[in-house]
Amino acid sequence: MPAFDVQQFRQQFAFFQQQPDWVYLDNAATMHKPQAVIDAVTQFYQRHNSNVHRGAHQLSQQATMLFEQARTSVAAYVNAAHSDEIIFTSGATAALNQIAFGLMHTVLKPGDRILLTQLEHHANIVPWQLHCQRHGVIIDVVPLTPQHTVDLVAYQKLLALKPKVVSFSHISNVLGHIQPVAQMVAQAKAAGAITMIDGAQGAVYQQPDVQQLDCDFYVFSGHKLYGPTGIGVLYGKTQWLEQLTPVFAGGEMIDTVSFVNTTFNKLPFRLEAGTPNIAGAIGLSAAISWLQKYNTEQIQQHKSLLLKEFYSGLQAIKAIDILSMPVHNAGIVALNVAGEHPADVAELLNQQQVAVRSGQHCAMPLFSYLAQQGAVRCSFAAYNTLDDVNRCLLALEQAVEILTA
Missing domain, CATH: 3.90.1150.10 (Aspartate Aminotransferase, domain 1)
Incomplete structure (x- = not known):
């Protein structure tokens, strides 16, 4: 080679x-941004700037096409089964909050357990804590080996407590250590847990294959993948995305609204309230296309x-x-x-x-x-x-x- x-x-x-x-x-x-990303963002603002999904005019239709093409590009990058399994967020932090908040009101109940590791970023700790304190959900933490990697023996013992959710980083943002995520997901699923991977550092090191990993959620930020800031990705299996209570509500995520009741839109729109970061999504798609040339x-x-x-x-x-x-x-x-x-x-x-x-x-x-x-x-x-x-x-x-x- x-x-x-x-x-x-x-x-x-x-x-x-x-x-x-x-x-x-x-x-x-x-990370810094290659010229291909800068050009893609600039060209959107210069040639196609318009809001998506709503306008009757051609500019809006073009912007919508570019935005949805970006979703398809991200879906292909992570090997999602459907493009609707890709939710655009403002970053990995927002994606993690959506999962933690969303599951707490549907899946997680008082007395349930969540399993994290000692390596986690605050964004994979604090959102869980906010709800655990309110709703009586318990957090367990996997310790580390002397080499500062996840102690897999202790991990297996903690899985015996039957956590409802297991959430861990693909790569430590502090130490750079690559976790055996495929093994950890398989063991967690064998214990009946919902699995979530924080791929903020992992998505650039190794193109994730979410179907092969069989994880239920995988999140990452565009700006750590040579893309723009302010754009992130929440991948989730359809069955679990449909279980998430939306964190944000407003335009686009609704089907019908009255002062008595509101019904939500289908995926992915039900989890994307308001005007999205259109240019950011297009820039992320450009970053992925550019990176895949190498x-x-x-x-x-x-x-x-x-x-x-x-x-x-x-x-x-x-x-x-x-x-x-x-x-x-x-x-x-x-x-x-x-x-x-x-x-x-x-x-x-x-x-x-x-x-x-x-x-x-x-x-x-x-x-x-x-x-x-x-x-x-x-x-x-x-x-x-x-x-x-x-x-x-x-x-x-x-x-x-x-x-x-």
Whole structure:
């Protein structure tokens, strides 16, 4: 297999021509957008701007066609059985809230259990908590192994408690560890649970096949898949989407309305109240079409090379504490400098024009579990190069020298 051409890939991003001095390693927070995505969004506003599904005029019909084509594109990307199983949201957070709120009023009852893992993002914790506190639903949490991966033995024991919902991340947004999602879904379904996968980090690393996974829900955000911000995807099997009480109500999601009663529209519209992010959906579709021109295995091999070089370089820097394991890692490394605050380390890297994130990365329970105040997170994308790795290592080395002098 030929090597991945990182320079050709990188040239698709205007950001790197506009900001050639920056090393961007904050990709787990958001990715840059290729010109194909920027062009698709711009062309919609310049040529087709109109609202969808409602207008009698040709512009509205064209906008509707583009919007629904985007839904079909996303459905094909995740291998949904029907395009109606794709619900557009403002992001993975909104999708997770829709699931948690929606199930609580239909499926979940007092005394039911929800099973999460210690790795979860706040968006896969807090929505459940809001309703558990009100309705007497119990949350159980799967602990981690010493390698900071989900403890599958403990997971199996907790499944014996017969949780109604099992919800977990495809890839840890803090550590980059890839979870054995196919195995976890199969075990959860054998225990009779509804399964939900947070694919915010997973959808870009590996094209998800929701039919093969057999998960009931899968969510992700467009901006972490080289697409626009403000657009997300909630995939759900039809039988479970129909069980969700809508979080938002208003135009488009209704069938009939009176002051006495309202009936809801069919899927997917019943879960898409109001004017959707039309340009965002079109931009996400463009991102998917553009990304599929590249070989996923080549991209994964390229990122593995970057990780290997990064880990090798980190070993030579004193006082570095690495929280992420190099194996089964999607391209995210969390680290600390012993005795130093992660924000100080990140600021010194910022002064060297190396963009990383510091803090607790919307995963406070994980850092409490790890007994860490936070971490510096370096997250790699396909457009990163070995020069990026070397510049980050040099900046880290200089930061350590300054902080430990």
